[in-house]
Amino acid sequence: MICQATMDDLDEIYHLICLLENKKMNKEHFKKCYQEGLENSDVLFLVEKNEKIEGFISFYIHHYLHHHHDTGEIVELVVLPDQRNKKIGHHLIEAIIQYAKSRNLEQIDLSTSTYRHDAHRFYENHHFEKSHYNYTLDIK
Numbered sequence: 001m002i003c004q005a006t007m008d009d010l011d012e013i014y015h016l017i018c019l020l021e022n023k024k025m026n027k028e029h030f031k032k033c034y035q036e037g038l039e040n041s042d043v044l045f046l047v048e049k050n051e052k053i054e055g056f057i058s059f060y061i062h063h064y065l066h067h068h069h070d071t072g073e074i075v076e077l078v079v080l081p082d083q084r085n086k087k088i089g090h091h092l093i094e095a096i097i098q099y100a101k102s103r104n105l106e107q108i109d110l111s112t113s114t115y116r117h118d119a120h121r122f123y124e125n126h127h128f129e130k131s132h133y134n135y136t137l138d139i140k
Helices: 007-021 027-039 088-102 117-125
Strands: 002-004 043-049 053-062 071-079 108-110
Touching: 002 088, 007 027, 007 043, 007 053, 007 071, 027 043, 043 088, 053 088, 071 088, 088 108
Parallel strands: 071 108
Antiparallel strands: 002 043, 043 053, 053 071
8 A cells, every 4th residue: 555654654764765775874864854854745755555664755846947847856766675576666656656747747857876777677667768967976
């Protein structure tokens, strides 16, 4: 069942994000950002939940000057490794697409690391197109 995440889901979602990033994240910073996201009407956190959370997606709405309408961005999408290939990611993406349409967004963007070949294939199978370069600068 797909539903909006709540504060009660913090620990399970933290675990999923650590899996996604392949490292232990700063939990205090995570908690602060998670709580702020829950309180922000331009942020949507969805989970696929049965007995436990099996998948998570975060979606942020942006108000850019160079677009005709607001846009959305999928920032994180992660499914438990033992639950992959069960359409959980598909259901989360479809829920975000419906939400984006209901908000009259122009497009949905996302970035994914160059080494995540399975993720590239997944997004391309869901009609996302490679159309931009994404550059980063580590300043710490």
